[in-house]
Amino acid sequence: xxxxxxxxxxxxxxxxxxxxxxxxxxxxxxxxxxxxxxxxxxxxxxxxxxxxxxxxxxxxxxxxxxxxxxxxxxxxxxxxxxxxxxxxxxxxxxxxxxxxxxxxxxxxxxxxxx
Amino acid sequence: xxxxxxxxxxxxxxxxxxxxxxxxxxxxxxxxxxxxxxxxxxxxxxxxxxxxxxxxxxxxxxxxxxxxxxxxxxxxxxxxxxxxxxxxxxxxxxxxxxxxxxxxxxxxxxxxxxx
Numbered sequence: 001x002x003x004x005x006x007x008x009x010x011x012x013x014x015x016x017x018x019x020x021x022x023x024x025x026x027x028x029x030x031x032x033x034x035x036x037x038x039x040x041x042x043x044x045x046x047x048x049x050x051x052x053x054x055x056x057x058x059x060x061x062x063x064x065x066x067x068x069x070x071x072x073x074x075x076x077x078x079x080x081x082x083x084x085x086x087x088x089x090x091x092x093x094x095x096x097x098x099x100x101x102x103x104x105x106x107x108x109x110x111x112x113x114x
Numbered sequence: 115x116x117x118x119x120x121x122x123x124x125x126x127x128x129x130x131x132x133x134x135x136x137x138x139x140x141x142x143x144x145x146x147x148x149x150x151x152x153x154x155x156x157x158x159x160x161x162x163x164x165x166x167x168x169x170x171x172x173x174x175x176x177x178x179x180x181x182x183x184x185x186x187x188x189x190x191x192x193x194x195x196x197x198x199x200x201x202x203x204x205x206x207x208x209x210x211x212x213x214x215x216x217x218x219x220x221x222x223x224x225x226x227x228x229x
Contacts (some may be wrong), residue, residue: 033216042118042219043159043203056216091159093217100147100211105159 002027004106005074006092012112013082021077023071025094032075033103034060034067042077049075079111087113116141116208120220127196128228134181135191135223137206140155145211148182148189153222156200162204165189193225201227 005024013019025032030051035043045059049069051068060067064082079086089110093103117140121169127133139148150162165173167181172180177197181190206220 027129031215035217035219039194042221043217045216045218048215059216089157095215099215100209102149102161102164104161105151107199109157110157 004092004094004104006090006106006109008109009107010110010112014114015083016081019079019082019086019111021079021090021092023075023077023092023094023106025075025092026096026104028057029094029096029104031068031095031097033093033095034077035091035093037091037108039088043091043097046077082111082113084113086093087111116143116210116218118206118208118218120223122223123221124224124226126226126228127193129196129198131196132192132194133196133225134227135193135204135206135225137189137191137220139187139189139206139208141187141208141210143210144188147209147211148180149207149209150178150180150189150201151205151207151216151219152190152200153205159205162193196227198227198229201225203210204217 034046037043045070047060047067048056064080066078091106091108092106095101095103119138146167147163152160163175177194203222208218
């Protein structure tokens with residue numbers, strides 16, 4: 001079984017551009033989570049989605065950031081008009097429908113802003 | 115809001131020896147889960163061990179075991195017979211058994227294993 005797949009592994013953008021990060025959950029998992037890891041820090045929760053629904057976006061900045069998990073296809077984390085402070089590793093995790101199951105993480109996307 | 119504190123930014127251990135990584139947390143909930151994740155230089159997040167708060171027995175996974183003290187809100191990780199491959203950043207994480215579903219991570223402990 002394939003684990004959580006994130007792409008790209010590395011993404012370089014110039015200030016003001018848009019960044020799109022993709023996440024395909026473990027097959028059969030219907031819950032997706034995005035976390036951000038700044039250098040030398042732990043992971044911080046951003047958003048929790050189920051298919052076609054945002055359940056909790058309390059950790060996501062109100063401006064420039066958005067996330068979706070369409071009925072078909074991967075989950076997308078979109079960052080518009082990127083700034084230097086957006087440079088970080090972004091991790092996606094997934095879990096099954098049953099509650100209280102461990103989250104399985106992807107290898108992350110390292111976003112670098114020039 | 116829950117908080118997780120790892121007070122040891124760095125630890126080192128001699129190969130084959132035992133090391134304990136500390137973690138404390140703050141919560142008003144009674145039903146939750148605690149995890150230790152390992153992040154090697156490859157940056158993968160690997161689940162090491164999991165503890166349900168309602169279980170008194172400490173979880174073990176081969177060379178990894180925890181000391182869970184619910185009243186003290188402490189959740190330490192013991193690594194026995196340390197191996198070079200254990201070198202990594204270790205994160206303690208809290209998970210509410212309610213509807214929140216988000217993991218709250220500590221700031222991590224960088225473990226070095228000395229040959």
